[in-house]
Amino acid sequence: xxxxxxxxVVKKFNDIYFKNIHQIVEKNFDFIDSLGLPxxxxxxxxxxxxxxxxxxxxxxxxxxxxxxxxNKLKRDIDNLQELLQIHEDINKEYEEIFDEKFLPxxxxxxxxxxxxxxxxxxDNNPKEVHTLQHHLKExxxxxxxxxxxxxxxxxxxxxxxxxxxxxxxxxxxxxxxWIEAQxxxxxxxxxxxxxxxxxxxxxxxxxxxxxxxxxxxxxxxYFEKCLKVYK
Amino acid sequence: MKQQIIYNEEDIEKFLELTKFEKESxxxxxxxxxxxxxxxxxxxxxxxxxxxxxxxxxxxxxxxYKYKDVIIKEGSTAKxxxxxxxxxxQVFVKNKKVGELHAGETFGESAAIFNTKRNAQVVCSxxxxxxxxxxxxxxxxxxxxxxxxxxxxxxxxxIHIKLEDMNKHAR
Numbered sequence: 001x002x003x004x005x006x007x008x009v010v011k012k013f014n015d016i017y018f019k020n021i022h023q024i025v026e027k028n029f030d031f032i033d034s035l036g037l038p039x040x041x042x043x044x045x046x047x048x049x050x051x052x053x054x055x056x057x058x059x060x061x062x063x064x065x066x067x068x069x070x071n072k073l074k075r076d077i078d079n080l081q082e083l084l085q086i087h088e089d090i091n092k093e094y095e096e097i098f099d100e101k102f103l104p105x106x107x108x109x110x111x112x113x114x115x116x117x118x119x120x121x122x123d124n125n126p127k128e129v130h131t132l133q134h135h136l137k138e139x140x141x142x143x144x145x146x147x148x149x150x151x152x153x154x155x156x157x158x159x160x161x162x163x164x165x166x167x168x169x170x171x172x173x174x175x176x177x178w179i180e181a182q183x184x185x186x187x188x189x190x191x192x193x194x195x196x197x198x199x200x201x202x203x204x205x206x207x208x209x210x211x212x213x214x215x216x217x218x219x220x221x222y223f224e225k226c227l228k229v230y231k
Numbered sequence: 232m233k234q235q236i237i238y239n240e241e242d243i244e245k246f247l248e249l250t251k252f253e254k255e256s257x258x259x260x261x262x263x264x265x266x267x268x269x270x271x272x273x274x275x276x277x278x279x280x281x282x283x284x285x286x287x288x289x290x291x292x293x294x295x296y297k298y299k300d301v302i303i304k305e306g307s308t309a310k311x312x313x314x315x316x317x318x319x320x321q322v323f324v325k326n327k328k329v330g331e332l333h334a335g336e337t338f339g340e341s342a343a344i345f346n347t348k349r350n351a352q353v354v355c356s357x358x359x360x361x362x363x364x365x366x367x368x369x370x371x372x373x374x375x376x377x378x379x380x381x382x383x384x385x386x387x388x389x390i391h392i393k394l395e396d397m398n399k400h401a402r
Contacts, residue, residue, distance in 0.1 A: 024235065031238070035246045038253065069242040076236040175249055 006143060010150045013102055017151075021083065021158050028080075028165040040171040042229050045163060047202070048077065048170050050226045051177060054205060058181050065184040073173050077166065084162045090155050098147050106143065112136050174202055203230035262291035269363065272335055273314050275385040283378035289368040296355035296362060303339055303353040311364040312340045313353070318360025323352040331356070340386055343367065 032039075055074065058065055090097065103109050116136060119129045178200045181187045191200065206227045213220050238246075263285065270276050276284065293316070296302055302313060302320060315334045322330040322338075329351065332338055342349050344367060367382070 027235065035243065036250055037246065038250070067245070069238070069245045072236050072238060072242060079236065172246065172249055175253070176245065179249075179252075 003142070003146060006146050007150065009106060010102075010143075010147050013105060013147075014151060014154045017097075017101070018154055018158060021087070024083070025158065025161045025165065029161070032165065032168055037168055037172060039164065039168050044167050044170045044174065044229060047174070047226045047229050048081070048166075050206070050223060051170065051174055051202070054202070055177060058177070058184070058187055061190055062184045062186040065180055065187055067176075067180055070173075070176050070180050073169065073176060077169050077173055080162060080166050080169065084159065084166060087155055087159050087162065091152060091159075094148055094151055094155075095144070097151070098144055102147055102151075103140070103143070109136075109139065109143065112139065178202070201230075203227065206230065259291060262293065263288070265293060266291050266363065266365065269314065269316065273337055273363075274389055275312070275337060275340055275382060277385055279378045279381050283375050286375045287368050287378050287382065289366045291363070291365045294362050294364065296360045298355055298358050300355040300360075301352060302355060302360075302362060303349050303351065305349055305352040307349045308342075308346075309339075309349070310343045310346075310366045312343045312367070313338050314363045316361040316363055318355065318357040318362075320353050320360060320362075321356045323354065324350065326352075337389070339364075340389065344383075344386060 052074075055066075112132065113136065116129065116132045119125060119132060181191070182200050191205075206223055209223055210220065210227070213223065266288065267281065267284075270279075270284070276288075279287070290311070292311075296318070303309070305324065314337050315332055317334050319334070320332040320338075321328055322332060332353065338353060339349070341347070367379075369379075
């Protein structure tokens with residue numbers, strides 16, 4: 001089997017393996033485009049833990065402040081984060097996927113493996129067993145090299161798209177979070193007490209947090225990095 | 232795999248509001264930057280820190296007017312303060328011309344700040360006159376007291392100069 005044919009087999013496998021995620025990515029881009037949500041210039045992916053931290057604080061102050069939309073958007077982002085994690089792990093686990101999912105679907109490989117098993121069972125031609133084992137090993141090497149290349153390339157493309165979608169959704173989650181918080185009397189009162197009246201937004205709140213949090217702690221360092229995103 | 236979130240009409244409306252808000256805030260950021268470029272020339276805004284200025288100035292607009300366009304209507308109650316970036320205007324009280332305004336001059340500040348009716352009509356007297364207008368956000372009075380004090384001091388000084396000018400002409 002030549003490389004071109006193997007590549008086609010890998011492509012066919014990728015098409016099926018990534019079918020669902022491609023649909024999810026496509027639907028998300030359609031959603032973003034149809035609403036005309038412009039993609040933010042900064043990378044907000046990093047700030048999601050901070051936003052969840054703020055969200056949890058607000059829920060503790062006023063558990064009714066969360067609208068259906070904000071709630072849905074948060075669940076949506078959480079789901080997408082989970083998908084992102086799955087696809088980040090895929091890059092590390094490609095050999096397992098190759099062994100467990102790709103190889104059993106390759107007709108040639110399955111045929112040769114079965115043949116080898118039969119020969120082993122017959123146990124009367126060790127030389128042929130050895131040759132077939134060698135061929136199988138070589139074939140696996142060629143398959144793996146091509147699989148790794150195409151499969152990881154495809155996965156990277158998905159990761160890039162997922163990050164883009166998440167970045168946009170996190171950015172709008174941030175905006176919506178503050179708009180909803182502003183509507184809550186209890187949250188408003190609390191924020192006024194910490195001088196947040198200068199502006200209801202992540203940057204101002206981060207500055208306030210950094211004033212009260214233990215300097216040089218892990219959290220402090222993280223919030224400091226978040227602040228750079230908002231500058 | 233978890234089920235995909237479905238957004239309904241109410242959600243879509245909220246997102247659309249957000250994008251509208253985004254576009255507006257993008258515009259106002261741009262306009263604020265333009266205002267900063269000319270802040271030194273606007274005497275009532277001199278010596279006010281950038282952060283404070285952001286809080287007390289609202290609704291910044293850059294508008295080109297054509298010859299004979301009315302910028303301020305006598306007796307109206309609009310709250311904008313105007314600054315002429317380029318061009319010229321004429322001032323009328325009860326249809327009688329009482330003065331001229333040139334690039335670099337501010338007008339409309341008294342009525343805007345003291346919330347009174349406009350006591351004169353201002354009309355564009357050049358082919359194109361570009362005017363910067365803005366409002367003062369009094370809601371932020373509590374935490375921008377220093378900036379507002381500076382603003383009122385600048386305004387008092389400007390009124391003083393206008394009075395002196397009027398006295399000179401009366402003598």
